[in-house]
Amino acid sequence: MVRWLQQGFTVNVPPRSLRRSLGAPLTLVLNLPAGGGEAKVDADQRGLTLLTDKNKSVLRYGGLTALDAYGRRLPAWLETRSYDCYCAWTIPGRAIPSP
Numbered sequence: 001m002v003r004w005l006q007q008g009f010t011v012n013v014p015p016r017s018l019r020r021s022l023g024a025p026l027t028l029v030l031n032l033p034a035g036g037g038e039a040k041v042d043a044d045q046r047g048l049t050l051l052t053d054k055n056k057s058v059l060r061y062g063g064l065t066a067l068d069a070y071g072r073r074l075p076a077w078l079e080t081r082s083y084d085c086y087c088a089w090t091i092p093g094r095a096i097p098s099p
Contacts, residue, residue, distance in 0.1 A: 025088040032083045039085060045077035048085065 009028060013016035034037050037052045047062030066076035076089035 025090050027086050027088040031086045032080070033073050039080045041078050041080055045079070048078055048080065058073065 001047075011026065032050065039048050039050050039062060041048045042062070046064040047060070049057050049061075050059040052058055061078075064076050064078055064087065066074040068074055074089045076087070077082070079086040079088065
């Protein structure tokens, strides 16, 4: 049984549209499983719990962290809409490497 799992995503070059609008959040959308349950985002928006239709916890995600190209922590948060989970973080101009 897996008890801990670390998931990482690397964005080498932000989308061109994001480079034009510094401060806009870069968003990674993850589709959540359907089936009558729901995802509850923690109050600090850095974690969430997937629940069954009987309100039983089936998966816990926590510790959302985003770092820039220099290893500095960026503001990051989770949101849910319908069956999607949005992992978003803001990218200040100094954090964007040259293409």
